[in-house]
Amino acid sequence: MRVLIVDDHLAWRKTLSLLLANMPQFEMVGEAPDGHTALQACQTSQPDLVVLDINLPDMDGFETAKNLLSCQPGLWIVGVSLDVRPDFIQRAQRAGFKTILPKDRVLDYLSQIPNATNWL
Secondary structure, rough: OOOEEEEEOOHHHHHHHHHHHHHOOOEEEEEOOOOOHHHHHHHOOOOOOOEEEOOOOOHHHHHHHHHHHHOOOEEEEEEEEOOOHHHHHHHHHHHHHOOOEEEHHHHHHHHHHOOOOOOO
């Protein structure tokens, strides 16, 4: 599964990228610090999975997800946030996310991401 990570926190993005790169089911194809860069990276790298931070500096993850899906329908988008509130889950469903995970728990779920179709 080809993966693009979108998060404005460089250390978290690099750590997650390194961990995913060491898992056989994932191939890292890019990283982006914001929504606009994610849209460009998605067009050039053609990922299967985008791990997308909800809180980005230029446009939020919900808007970014809608834009990503309009460019690449069927893209698997997994949202991550420090604070997963109930309204985030509803907004994530409407935006086309496959699931949304708390950032402090995402490492627990990494091996399950390809099997998460019923999480929302």
